[in-house]
Amino acid sequence: GIVGVFGYGGGVIGRYCDQPEKFPGVAHFHTVRVAQPSGKYYSADYLRQLCDIWDLRGSGLTNMHGSTGDIVLLGTQTPQLEEVFFELTHNLNTDLGGSGSNLRTPESCLGKSRCEFACYDSQAACYELTMEYQDELHRPAFPYKFKFKFDACPNGCVASIARSDFSVIGTWKDDIKIDAEAVKAYVAGEFKPNAGAHSGRDWGKFDIEAEVVNRCPSKCMKWDGSKLSIDNKECVRCMHCINTMPRALHIGDERGASILCGAKAPILDGAQMGSLLVPFVAAEEPFDEIKEVVEKI
Numbered sequence: 001g002i003v004g005v006f007g008y009g010g011g012v013i014g015r016y017c018d019q020p021e022k023f024p025g026v027a028h029f030h031t032v033r034v035a036q037p038s039g040k041y042y043s044a045d046y047l048r049q050l051c052d053i054w055d056l057r058g059s060g061l062t063n064m065h066g067s068t069g070d071i072v073l074l075g076t077q078t079p080q081l082e083e084v085f086f087e088l089t090h091n092l093n094t095d096l097g098g099s100g101s102n103l104r105t106p107e108s109c110l111g112k113s114r115c116e117f118a119c120y121d122s123q124a125a126c127y128e129l130t131m132e133y134q135d136e137l138h139r140p141a142f143p144y145k146f147k148f149k150f151d152a153c154p155n156g157c158v159a160s161i162a163r164s165d166f167s168v169i170g171t172w173k174d175d176i177k178i179d180a181e182a183v184k185a186y187v188a189g190e191f192k193p194n195a196g197a198h199s200g201r202d203w204g205k206f207d208i209e210a211e212v213v214n215r216c217p218s219k220c221m222k223w224d225g226s227k228l229s230i231d232n233k234e235c236v237r238c239m240h241c242i243n244t245m246p247r248a249l250h251i252g253d254e255r256g257a258s259i260l261c262g263a264k265a266p267i268l269d270g271a272q273m274g275s276l277l278v279p280f281v282a283a284e285e286p287f288d289e290i291k292e293v294v295e296k297i
Contacts, residue, residue, distance in 0.1 A: 003030055003078055005085040009140045011096030012081055028078050029059070033097035034071040034088060035130070038123035039110045049092055057084045067163070068147065069107030070097035095138075102140035106130045107164075108150035109157040117242065118152035119170030119255035120283035126150045128287050129294070148294075153251065154237045160260075160274075166297070167260040167274045168283070168290060172252035175232040176241070182248035183208075183228045193244050212241050257283040259293055 003014040013031040020027035034050075050071070054060055059075030066072040076084065088094045097105035108126035112118040129148055130137070136146075149160030153170040160167035185191050186206055192199055193206050208228070213221045220234035221241060228248075230241075242249045259281060260274030281289045 003081060005081055005096070008085075008096060008138045010099045010102050010138050013099050015075075026075070029075040030078065030081065032058070032073040032076065032081070032084055033066065033068070033099050033105065034073060035095045035097040035105050036065055036069055036071050036107070038108050038126045038130075039113055040065065040069075041113075046092065050094075053084060053087045053092075057087070068097070068104045069149075069158070070105045098137045098145075100140040101142045101144055102138070102146070103133050103136040103142070104145050104147045105137065106148040106150070107158050107160075109152050111150075111152040115152060115157075116246075117155060117170075117239070117251055119172055119251060120152060120257050121285070122150040122152035122168070122170065124285055125168060125283065125287050125290065128285065129291070132291060133294075154239045155243070160263075162263050162265075162271050162273050164263055164274070165261060166294065167263060168257050169260065170283070171237050171256065171258050171280065173254040173256070173280060174252035176230055176235065176252060177250040178228060178230065179248050179250075180227065183245065184226070186245050186248055191245075191247055195246055212244050215240055256280050257290075259290065261297070 004010075004012045011033050013033070015029040015031060017023050017026045017029065051060075051062070054062060054073050054076075057076055057080040058073055061074040063072035063074060073084070085096065088096070106126045106129050108122040109115070111120075111122035111124075113123060126148070136142075146166070147164040148166045148168070149158050149164035151158055151160045151167070151169045156169065160169060182191065186193060187208050189206060193211060208223050213223050217238055217240075218234045218236045220231040222229045222231075242251065257280070258276060259278035261277045263272060263274040265271045278293060281293075283290065
């Protein structure tokens with residue numbers, strides 16, 4: 001069955017039990033998708049209010065977050081939908097997300113708010129495109145769903161390359177910055193590799209050849225015993241060396257984003273990553289260069 005709120009075609013997924021007489025409590029079990037803030041930052045007060053609404057109007061079950069990214073409120077009845085919608089929009093200043101054959105709720109990583117590797121403001125891009133394409137988000141008019149996701153650097157913390165039709169991934173054009181003294185400090189054991197993330201057991205002495213140079217997928221790094229060098233024209237921005245030695249290596253200064261399209265997860269073939277469409281775009285507000293690509297698609 002199809003249910004929704006007035007004026008919207010997306011945001012509510014109709015779910016019905018096929019034996020309502022036997023299970024009247026779940027005769028209706030509609031799911032409400034709620035747009036998450038960029039980077040998924042919440043105050044405790046906001047979460048309490050959200051849960052209060054759902055305890056009163058729904059099952060109390062939530063999913064933080066669905067695979068698209070939305071806050072997912074699981075299980076309510078048709079008469080409660082407009083009530084939930086009113087509370088969300090009027091009291092929490094929060095809109096519904098996308099569902100059905102339309103633009104789904106855009107999603108971003110924490111970006112510049114937390115990450116030293118952010119190459120563009122992924123939160124701002126996510127918010128800007130969410131506001132730009134409200135109509136496509138709420139009134140399905142596509143033959144199939146369409147997803148934007150924004151990763152501020154190649155670490156891909158929202159996995160946009162595999163989880164979206166339109167993936168914007170931060171990158172840089174110039175050279176990786178090297179602090180030669182910090183490299184020596186890692187080799188000497190003064191700094192823990194991976195920022196200490198794997199220090200739960202004794203892995204032995206840090207071996208820059210084995211753990212950094214030999215793991216470079218494009219073989220663009222060399223260590224001569226005292227100096228680390230990088231052939232930047234061969235670098236594929238995999239982030240491994242930077243993640244391993246973050247105090248010694250850092251992203252370049254000429255920053256922007258790459259745009260990839262066409263990720264999908266067919267059942268027989270398995271997940272397929274997006275294909276590079278635009279190698280580099282400046283990715284600065286109001287993100288017109290990104291919108292231009294969207295419009296052409």
